[in-house]
Amino acid sequence: xxxxxxxxxxxxxxxxxxxxxxxxxxxxxxxxxxxxxxxxxxxxxxxxxxxxxxxxxxxxxxxxxxxxxxxxxxxxxxxxxxxxxxxxxxxxxxxxxxxxxxxxxxxxxxxxxxxxxxxxxxxxxxxxxxxxxxxxxxxxxxxxxxxxxx
Amino acid sequence: xxxxxxxxxxxxxxxxxxxxxxxxxxxxxxxxxxxxxxxxxxxxxxxxxxxxxxxxxxxxxxxxxxxxxxxxxxxxxxxxxxxxxxxxxxxxxxxxxxxxxxxxxxxxxxxxxxxxxxxxxxxxxxxxxxxxxxxxxxxxxxxxxxxxxxxxxxxxxxxxxxxxxxxxxxxxxxxxxxxxxxxxxxxxxxxxxxxxxxxxxxxxxxxxxxxxxxxxxxxxxxxxxxxxxxxxxxxxxxxxxxxxxxxxxxxxxxxxxxxxxxxxxxxxxxxxxxxxxxxxxxxxxxxxxxxxxxxxxxxxxxxxxxxxxxxxxxxxxxxxxxxxxxxxxxxxxxxxxxxxxxxxxxxxxxxxxxxxxxxxxxxxxxxxxxxxxxxxxxxxxxxxxxxxxxxxxxxxxxxxxxxxxxxxxxxxxxxxxxx
Numbered sequence: 001x002x003x004x005x006x007x008x009x010x011x012x013x014x015x016x017x018x019x020x021x022x023x024x025x026x027x028x029x030x031x032x033x034x035x036x037x038x039x040x041x042x043x044x045x046x047x048x049x050x051x052x053x054x055x056x057x058x059x060x061x062x063x064x065x066x067x068x069x070x071x072x073x074x075x076x077x078x079x080x081x082x083x084x085x086x087x088x089x090x091x092x093x094x095x096x097x098x099x100x101x102x103x104x105x106x107x108x109x110x111x112x113x114x115x116x117x118x119x120x121x122x123x124x125x126x127x128x129x130x131x132x133x134x135x136x137x138x139x140x141x142x143x144x145x146x147x148x149x150x
Numbered sequence: 151x152x153x154x155x156x157x158x159x160x161x162x163x164x165x166x167x168x169x170x171x172x173x174x175x176x177x178x179x180x181x182x183x184x185x186x187x188x189x190x191x192x193x194x195x196x197x198x199x200x201x202x203x204x205x206x207x208x209x210x211x212x213x214x215x216x217x218x219x220x221x222x223x224x225x226x227x228x229x230x231x232x233x234x235x236x237x238x239x240x241x242x243x244x245x246x247x248x249x250x251x252x253x254x255x256x257x258x259x260x261x262x263x264x265x266x267x268x269x270x271x272x273x274x275x276x277x278x279x280x281x282x283x284x285x286x287x288x289x290x291x292x293x294x295x296x297x298x299x300x301x302x303x304x305x306x307x308x309x310x311x312x313x314x315x316x317x318x319x320x321x322x323x324x325x326x327x328x329x330x331x332x333x334x335x336x337x338x339x340x341x342x343x344x345x346x347x348x349x350x351x352x353x354x355x356x357x358x359x360x361x362x363x364x365x366x367x368x369x370x371x372x373x374x375x376x377x378x379x380x381x382x383x384x385x386x387x388x389x390x391x392x393x394x395x396x397x398x399x400x401x402x403x404x405x406x407x408x409x410x411x412x413x414x415x416x417x418x419x420x421x422x423x424x425x426x427x428x429x430x431x432x433x434x435x436x437x438x439x440x441x442x443x444x445x446x447x448x449x450x451x452x453x454x455x456x457x458x459x460x461x462x463x464x465x466x467x468x469x470x471x472x473x474x475x476x477x478x479x480x481x482x483x484x485x486x487x488x489x490x491x492x493x494x495x496x497x498x499x500x501x502x503x504x505x506x507x508x509x510x511x512x513x514x515x516x517x518x519x520x521x522x523x524x525x526x527x528x529x530x531x532x533x534x535x536x537x538x539x540x541x542x543x544x545x546x547x548x549x550x551x552x553x554x555x556x557x558x559x560x561x562x563x564x565x566x567x568x569x
Contacts, residue, residue, distance in 0.1 A: 004512075039538075040539035064508035
């Protein structure tokens, strides 16, 4: 069970049960849909941009614990950040997920997002943890395409 | 080629010895994540018995050559082995002749072959193709492509809350415009066994031919296509303890003669000039290019092996697992079984309250238990039940009650993690 606890850390289970920023946002300036057809995860991401800042961000949808917690923690992490800061964060987060499984992830600069360090031991779950971020990317590009992780 | 004679090879034993059967599958003795493998993903693909593995190895080690065109000894041996595979498949399905068996890459290609033929010559604007709400994507999308090309319309028979397709609903959607009905024998997502014999009778009464997707039925139910009366029957090798990349389409001689070739190339011709090509006889008219020779051999061996175990005994054994598993899983709080057809193959699709199927799959995997999670290539079925996905445990002839116990215990672990 130890490696399962690495994956399903308490913070992740909490955010899965009670996700933050889980709501509609009528005044969103950007909207994107994320879809992971393999697992049936579906995510709608709302972003309100003011200047070059993410003034507000929220999401709705259904998905596995990893994808839901990742979306929840992402919204917490990027709210108030500049677009450039959000992008840097995504880069670091991606490294955390895809680094070699035998090397302990350091999670520096990631704050609470570091709870996803266990995901690298479960390569098939990486796409679950990145769905929200892919969707964010597509929202920021303002593309109307559905973001997909497969 | 000789006509196919019935009955099946003698069943080996009067009592079902699951341990002896397990011993024939080398992979079943391995462990996964330090736990004994419990393989409950049989509707996805089945494991292979030693007989099939050995047949493929023996072909490559002793008989490998191209078929139908060599004058040399090896080519003759390879041709015999491959065509022998076809005869075994014909016998397995109860076909009147091996000429009615076309080797394909699998069920998907078999359905595409028929759909492409219909789209080319037999479907026109305003015609209808009838399918059911239970179908796998492979029995939906080829017909959508055919309809798109011809202006025909896809008509879908709805399913009930239990996951059944009522015969009267099927009948009421047969119209003078219906050109073909394509129905699954056994649903891969819910396990429902469709009353295909009734469907065939209803369709034939109106002159409508029927294609049956038998991918999930072949490893579970004794088959006799002549008795079913269907016009086409499609199977996949890898779902019936045979190799991947090989399957078969049964078609009545009448229909196979009527259908145009699927692909052009070598082996499917009788003579070629730049002005005109004459096609080969059945079934080779549909087999362009060098075939999956070892696959055909392996599928034949799998068919004989399965008949040797005896599908009536297999069906009984699996039904016991289904009944036992349904009882055990129903007792788990928050667990809902999706698909409660009265006639059901040994497959349990389920959801667990507040836990996504993907998370169930990961936790079970760490216990050595392989199941499938997701939409099972049947998104319309999931939509019908308002679900994004389910977890699915599907049983094979080598599974045991102890493995069903392990499944139930592991679902308990999921509850431990998720509270």
